Amino acid sequence: MELTKPEPSRSDEQTVDVSIILPSLNEEKTIGEVIDKAKKTLEASGYTYEIIVSDNSTDATPRIASEKGALVVHPDRLGYGYAYLYALRFARGKFIVFADADGTYDLSETPKLVEPLVKGEADVVLGTRLKGKIMPGAMPWLHRYIGNPILTYTLNKFYGTRVSDAHTGFRAMTREALQRLSLESSGMEFASELLVKAAYAGLRIREVPITYYPRAEGTRSKLRSLRDGWRHLKLLLLLAPKFLYYLPGAVMLAAGAALMLAALLRANLGYSPGLHSAMLGGALAVLGNTAVAMGLIADLHLAKMLGRPTSRITKALARHLSVERALAAGTLMVAAGLTYAAYLFLEWVESGYRYLPVRGENAVALTLIVFGTQIFLHAMAAYLISWER
Numbered sequence: 001m002e003l004t005k006p007e008p009s010r011s012d013e014q015t016v017d018v019s020i021i022l023p024s025l026n027e028e029k030t031i032g033e034v035i036d037k038a039k040k041t042l043e044a045s046g047y048t049y050e051i052i053v054s055d056n057s058t059d060a061t062p063r064i065a066s067e068k069g070a071l072v073v074h075p076d077r078l079g080y081g082y083a084y085l086y087a088l089r090f091a092r093g094k095f096i097v098f099a100d101a102d103g104t105y106d107l108s109e110t111p112k113l114v115e116p117l118v119k120g121e122a123d124v125v126l127g128t129r130l131k132g133k134i135m136p137g138a139m140p141w142l143h144r145y146i147g148n149p150i151l152t153y154t155l156n157k158f159y160g161t162r163v164s165d166a167h168t169g170f171r172a173m174t175r176e177a178l179q180r181l182s183l184e185s186s187g188m189e190f191a192s193e194l195l196v197k198a199a200y201a202g203l204r205i206r207e208v209p210i211t212y213y214p215r216a217e218g219t220r221s222k223l224r225s226l227r228d229g230w231r232h233l234k235l236l237l238l239l240a241p242k243f244l245y246y247l248p249g250a251v252m253l254a255a256g257a258a259l260m261l262a263a264l265l266r267a268n269l270g271y272s273p274g275l276h277s278a279m280l281g282g283a284l285a286v287l288g289n290t291a292v293a294m295g296l297i298a299d300l301h302l303a304k305m306l307g308r309p310t311s312r313i314t315k316a317l318a319r320h321l322s323v324e325r326a327l328a329a330g331t332l333m334v335a336a337g338l339t340y341a342a343y344l345f346l347e348w349v350e351s352g353y354r355y356l357p358v359r360g361e362n363a364v365a366l367t368l369i370v371f372g373t374q375i376f377l378h379a380m381a382a383y384l385i386s387w388e389r
Helices: 031-045 061-067 080-087 107-118 141-159 175-179 190-200 225-238 241-265 275-306 312-320 323-350 360-386
Strands: 016-024 049-055 071-073 093-098 124-134 171-174 205-212
Touching: 016 031, 016 061, 016 080, 016 107, 031 049, 031 061, 031 107, 049 061, 049 080, 061 071, 080 190, 093 107, 093 175, 107 124, 107 171, 107 205, 124 141, 124 190, 141 190, 141 225, 141 241, 171 175, 171 190, 190 205, 190 225, 225 241, 241 275, 241 312, 241 360, 275 312, 275 360, 312 360, 323 360
Parallel strands: 016 049, 016 093, 049 071, 124 205
Antiparallel strands: 093 171, 124 171
16 A cells, blocks of 8 residues: 655664564553563563554653654554554564554563564464453453454354454564565454455464453543444455355345246245246346356455455356356347247237236246346456456
């Protein structure tokens, strides 16, 4: 992403072992102690280091941080993820540590996260609170037992990760791993984006248990549970076409086709399916077809944007659904639908414009016309996304 704040670059200066980045927004009560703990433990461990405070405070936070020896930078707009992205411009460390400035994470535990990176055992290390120790009052029950578990389960299910605490704010990674991810999120969903792209990139993710502490008395969390939870979930869904589009689309397609077939065959389903069943089936089929097409387009776009392979479903669709085949299939469907519509029109004319049969075939014919048109248009859009010039 483009970062335009005119602060001097440090890319030409000597590298250090560890860069600790602390986003801060009015943390004057805790920032000094957080920095002191980080400095003490890194010096004792023999690491060369730097501490970067990415600050948008209106209180004494930047002054205290500067007095403690931290490099204070000032992002040109607000946002948890943006604070990290901005600060990364100035980081010189071979290993990057992300932590919060509010004192909820004990920075004396930093070597626990860095050690697996130094030994080459991992590319990304998460400090897990759920396998460590959560002090009384540190994590609201809504986050501990509902929000975090649901989002972590979703991440693991969609992306094949095996983590226990996807939203920990204490994590570390190698510079090389970070450079492979092209992180962009400016909000709290930055944490989810990092893990999703790490999974896509095949990075080794490891967890180490940590202790999580309550915020200092008189300070306020910047987290907004519903808003930030939705932003995490939205990102997880947007980057997983299989679960957002393909599977729901396939279910709707199958259900729609079954209802239309039952209406055509006058099947006994405990009731007599007719026009209304066929109409519902047609609507489901069209929605399902749209969802599958969206999955194809989204997966092709993500593969191009993130440089990852497409899913097996996308490979199969792209292989069999060329523009020419889509045009042929769509033309046959539209022709079949129009042929029946013409037959229906003749019946109406022969009745003296008084009688138009009400039956399931009417909805099926209309569905074929819409469906056939959709297939061709969707194939053209997918071709445009994957077009290599």
